Amino acid sequence: MNKTDVMNKADVMKKADVMKKAIYPILVGLLVVAAPFLMDAFRLNLLAKYLCFAIVALGIGLAWGQGGMLTLGQGVFFGLGGYSMAMYLKLQEGGLPDFMVWSGVEKLPALWTPFANPVFALATAILGPMLLATLLGLLVFRQRVRGAYFAILTQALAAALVILLVGQQGLTGGTNGMTNFYDLFAWDLAEDSTQRGLYFVVAVVLALLYLGARQLVRSRYGRLLVAVRDGEDRVRFLGYDPATVKTVTFAISAGMAGLAGALFVPVVGIISPALLGVVPSLELVVAVAVGGRYALAGAVLGAVVMGYAKTAFSEQFADGWLYLQGALFILVMTLAPKGIMGVIKRARTA
Amino acid sequence: MRLSNALLATALMVAAAGCGSTGSTGSAEGGDIKVGILHSLSGTMAISEVTVRDAELLAIEEINAAGGVLGKKLVPVVEDGASDWPTFAEKATKLIRQDKVATVFGGWTSASRKAMLPVFERNKALLWYPVQYEGLEASPYIFYTGATTNQQIIPGLDYLKEQGKKKIFLVGSDYVFPRTANKIIKAYATANGMEVLGEEYTPLGHTEYSTLVNKVAQAKPDAVFNTLNGDSNVAFFKQFKSAGLTAEAMPVLSVSVAEEEVTGIGVDNIAGHPVAWNYYQTTATPANDKFVAAFKAKYGAQKVTSDPMEAGYNAVYLWAEAVKKAGTTEVEAVKKAAGGIALERPEGLVTIDGENQHMYKTARIGIIQTDGLIKEVWNSGQPIKPDPYLKGYPWASGLTAG
Numbered sequence: 200m201n202k203t204d205v206m207n208k209a210d211v212m213k214k215a216d217v218m219k220k221a222i223y224p225i226l227v228g229l230l231v232v233a234a235p236f237l238m239d240a241f242r243l244n245l246l247a248k249y250l251c252f253a254i255v256a257l258g259i260g261l262a263w264g265q266g267g268m269l270t271l272g273q274g275v276f277f278g279l280g281g282y283s284m285a286m287y288l289k290l291q292e293g294g295l296p297d298f299m300v301w302s303g304v305e306k307l308p309a310l311w312t313p314f315a316n317p318v319f320a321l322a323t324a325i326l327g328p329m330l331l332a333t334l335l336g337l338l339v340f341r342q343r344v345r346g347a348y349f350a351i352l353t354q355a356l357a358a359a360l361v362i363l364l365v366g367q368q369g370l371t372g373g374t375n376g377m378t379n380f381y382d383l384f385a386w387d388l389a390e391d392s393t394q395r396g397l398y399f400v401v402a403v404v405l406a407l408l409y410l411g412a413r414q415l416v417r418s419r420y421g422r423l424l425v426a427v428r429d430g431e432d433r434v435r436f437l438g439y440d441p442a443t444v445k446t447v448t449f450a451i452s453a454g455m456a457g458l459a460g461a462l463f464v465p466v467v468g469i470i471s472p473a474l475l476g477v478v479p480s481l482e483l484v485v486a487v488a489v490g491g492r493y494a495l496a497g498a499v500l501g502a503v504v505m506g507y508a509k510t511a512f513s514e515q516f517a518d519g520w521l522y523l524q525g526a527l528f529i530l531v532m533t534l535a536p537k538g539i540m541g542v543i544k545r546a547r548t549a
Numbered sequence: 550m551r552l553s554n555a556l557l558a559t560a561l562m563v564a565a566a567g568c569g570s571t572g573s574t575g576s577a578e579g580g581d582i583k584v585g586i587l588h589s590l591s592g593t594m595a596i597s598e599v600t601v602r603d604a605e606l607l608a609i610e611e612i613n614a615a616g617g618v619l620g621k622k623l624v625p626v627v628e629d630g631a632s633d634w635p636t637f638a639e640k641a642t643k644l645i646r647q648d649k650v651a652t653v654f655g656g657w658t659s660a661s662r663k664a665m666l667p668v669f670e671r672n673k674a675l676l677w678y679p680v681q682y683e684g685l686e687a688s689p690y691i692f693y694t695g696a697t698t699n700q701q702i703i704p705g706l707d708y709l710k711e712q713g714k715k716k717i718f719l720v721g722s723d724y725v726f727p728r729t730a731n732k733i734i735k736a737y738a739t740a741n742g743m744e745v746l747g748e749e750y751t752p753l754g755h756t757e758y759s760t761l762v763n764k765v766a767q768a769k770p771d772a773v774f775n776t777l778n779g780d781s782n783v784a785f786f787k788q789f790k791s792a793g794l795t796a797e798a799m800p801v802l803s804v805s806v807a808e809e810e811v812t813g814i815g816v817d818n819i820a821g822h823p824v825a826w827n828y829y830q831t832t833a834t835p836a837n838d839k840f841v842a843a844f845k846a847k848y849g850a851q852k853v854t855s856d857p858m859e860a861g862y863n864a865v866y867l868w869a870e871a872v873k874k875a876g877t878t879e880v881e882a883v884k885k886a887a888g889g890i891a892l893e894r895p896e897g898l899v900t901i902d903g904e905n906q907h908m909y910k911t912a913r914i915g916i917i918q919t920d921g922l923i924k925e926v927w928n929s930g931q932p933i934k935p936d937p938y939l940k941g942y943p944w945a946s947g948l949t950a951g
Contacts (some may be wrong), residue, residue, distance in 0.1 A: 241646040245639070253872055301685060365723060365752060374724040374753065375660040376634065379667040389671040460700065468665050469635045513636075517629040521591055 209392045231402045240391040247367030247398040247466045249506035254405050254459035255290050258452030259487045260498025265421065266448045267428030269346070271480050273352030275360050276453040280460025282364075282371065283327065285470045286311060286318035288380040297379065302369040309353070309371065317384070322459035325454050331516035332453030336446030343442075345431070356479055361476040374470025380393060384467045394466070401462050408455055412495050415451075424448055489531045491540025500539055560932045567730070582617075583880055584609070584865075585644035587655030587665075590722070591783025593754065593779065598657045599855070601679055602627065604858040607847055608865035618869045620874070626650055634664035641668040641676070651878035652677065654864050659683060659725050666691065669852040669889030675880050677868060679861035681804065683825070683938040684731035685948075689906040690880075692887065694867065696785050696827050696897075697907050698936040702730050704912035705774070705802050705825035706737050706925050714771035714800075718742045720761065723750040727776035730804070732948055733939070734774055746770045750818055756784040762792045765799075773801040785892040787816040794823030807855035811921050820919045827910045828896035829923040837895035853921070854895075863894045863908075867901060870948055898932055907935030910945065 237245055255273050262268045289296040295307060313319045333444075335356075339349060364371045386393040415421050426434050427441045435443050464470050474481070483502065490501020508527055512520035536541045586605055588598035606705065611624045617623060626648045628640040644650045645668070652675040656662045663676050669690040676691045684698040709717065719734060723729025731748055738745050746768040749761055762785070765773060776866055777785055782803070789801065801822045804941045808830050811819060830853055840862060844854050867890060872878050875886035888903015900909040909932035915923035939945035 219815045239646070241642055244642075246931065301683070303728075303732055368725065370722070373728075374658075375663050378634075378638070378664050391666075406927065428850060467638070468636055468667060469638055471634045471664070472637060473633050504728070510639075513629055513631070513640075518590055520629065548774055 235395050245440050246395050249503045250401045250405050251459045254504035256487050256498040256502035257455045258407030258455035260495045262452040264492035266424050269350040271350050271351045272357040273456045274357045274475035277460040278329045278455035280324035281319045281464050281470040283324040284461040284464040285377040285473040286314035290315040304369040328453040328457035329450045332450040336449045340445045342443035357477050357480050361472040362409035364472045378469035465479050490506045491538025492535050496541040497540030516526040581665045582621045583624050585653035586625050586627045589632040592631040594632040596822045600858050601861040604862040612869050618872050621715035629888045632685050638664045638668050639663040641665045645672045645674040677703035677864035680857045683726045687937050693907045694864040695934050699936045700910045700912050700933045701825050708914045709772050716770045718746050718765050718770035718773045719748040721776035722753050722778045729777050737942050754782050757787040758785045762788045775801050775803040778805045783814050786814050790818050809855045814920045819917050825914050828859040828917050829874045830854045830858045840895040859895050874926050902935050
């Protein structure tokens with residue numbers, strides 16, 4: 200055996216390794232591109248909706264799975280993003296938004312005027328939640344509020360936002376929320392081609408955010424984040440400030456939820472307080488748990504699986520589908536506490 | 550590996566459920582016509598909406614027993630709106646695009662209707678909405694079989710005026726129907742020399758009414774106009790009674806309390822108070838005797854029938870009649886044929902107004918009896934022409950501008 204042979208063998212090994220690693224991303228990529236050809240417009244639209252939720256779930260995976268912050272109020276950030284986008288879309292029609300007419304509002308409120316600008320609306324959708332999360336994080340994490348207390352606090356925030364939105368009918372559409380949107384940047388939202396385009400936008404955004412989040416987790420900062428999760432006091436004694444580390448992650452996850460909300464509105468065509476209260480916020484945490492919270496891919500997978508299960512169960516069993524959905528959650532959690540990704544990892548190493 | 554097998558089984562189950570649903574794609578085979586039924590079967594609205602679904606299924610069964618429509622059987626596809634407005638929009642899309650139903654009967658809350666409206670308009674499909682509502686809407690793709698404001702709220706006010714009630718107090722849940730209704734009531738009061746002493750809103754599902762009842766008691770109105778919805782009525786009427794206020798001294802006129810709700814509120818708490826609707830279980834028509842008997846036979850003798858249920862039941866018959874007249878289930882043809890159709894229904898003669906797709910309906914004021922049923926004490930004498938934008942009322946001209 201001469202020297203070149205050894206080198207070749209090493210090269211081949213490396214290639215096989217790369218192939219093995221690349222196979223999942225390639226498979227997923229192919230599926231995403233093939234989806235529009237495999238499904239009709241209605242199903243594709245639903246998939247786009249699941250992917251919007253997957254973006255929120257990715258943020259939860261980051262905050263909860265990596266950072267140990269159990270946030271039960273991501274709906275707040277999702278809602279801020281969604282309402283910003285909805286306000287922009289409503290102003291596209293010209294004239295006073297329909298619900299203001301019913302509510303007896305005669306002049307466009309000053310709060311609404313800047314949202315006619317799409318850049319402002321989109322920036323508010325992402326930066327608004329990040330700013331809110333930063334303020335909240337600094338306030339809360341500095342006081343060393345964590346665990347159940349943090350979870351309860353975020354949940355209360357979601358409940359409060361719903362009450363606020365419902366009470367301000369003339370400004371927000373109240374319980375109804377906002378619906379009946381027509382155009383997004385001059386594209387007709389009712390057209391299948393627009394919806395196909397939106398699907399790709401959502402998929403690409405999700406992919407980029409996923410890669411970014413993965414990079415973040417693998418960085419030194421990511422290791423610090425996990426260290427904070429597993430031993431916050433130790434990290435503090437080492438000279439780091441856990442509050443800052445957590446706040447940054449919380450803000451990123453909030454920004455993701457806000458962007459997801461902004462994408463959700465043109466895809467689904469409605470935003471209402473029911474979408475950002477306690478229940479939908481919890482549903483997404485459940486989805487992340489089902490997918491596997493310790494892996495970012497698990498969060499994304501969980502959101503898609505649970506979204507799909509909800510649709511499939513409710514269509515098949517209109518009367519008792521909620522029980523089935525609950526049973527699925529209990530089944531996964533008892534059989535595989537680390538979620539679907541935990542099972543996949545075990546299967547790979549076994 | 551045992552774990553992953555179990556998980557795989559779960560995944561397969563999910564996939565199978567999904568395949569099942571896509572397997573039903575395509576239009577109805579052979580001699581069937583698919584129709585969609587979309588109400589909340591879970592969540593807070595389920596208690597009310599399930600009864601409407603039952604009434605609609607009864608109508609479908611009766612029509613099928615009588616030979617169907619155009620010689621074809623009606624096959625209902627039932628979906629759950631889950632008391633969640635976006636879900637209503639999603640399921641409506643599913644019924645139209647995947648199941649390719651000929652029409653959909655569904656909705657209860659205004660929010661669910663507003664969420665479904667764009668879906669039906671963009672897909673040029675047909676929705677039959679069975680509940681009284683706040684008006685100011687006439688979608689070309691919705692038929693409204695419940696009352697609009699001039700067939701319920703305004704007759705209610707006329708009744709109070711006739712009774713000499715000059716000072717009224719408004720109590721409502723905080724959403725679009727009560728707020729719009731109260732806007733109309735205030736305009737009516739101004740034009741008719743009545744005085745509105747107060748206007749209070751509480752969130753949906755609110756159950757603490759002692760403060761509000763105190764406010765009402767102190768204001769001393771001649772009557773209360775109540776647009777509260779759902780559970781809130783239970784708490785409100787209980788606390789109203791325990792504050793010593795009576796139906797004789799201060800009647801509470803409700804527009805969202807029907808036979809079904811009376812049981813939940815407790816007859817003791819609400820007996821003697823008036824309500825405004827277009828139909829009661831006691832309405833004396835031959836069609837109603839048949840409807841009540843059939844409903845009790847199918848769902849149980851203890852069941853009651855109410856206005857929204859009757860409107861849902863009617864919707865199926867009215868649609869079937871329009872299809873017969875059009876000779877097809879094609880939406881535009883059915884819409885065209887629907888105008889002018891008149892049927893003797895449990896509530897009396899119902900005629901479709903082809904212009905705004907609402908119904909001519911007789912307004913009826915009733916008093917809640919100690920047996921939980923409602924006795925009619927006043928009616929409009931003849932069906933009232935629907936006027937969702939209140940164009941025929943000069944005092945309402947400021948409401949619809951915009």
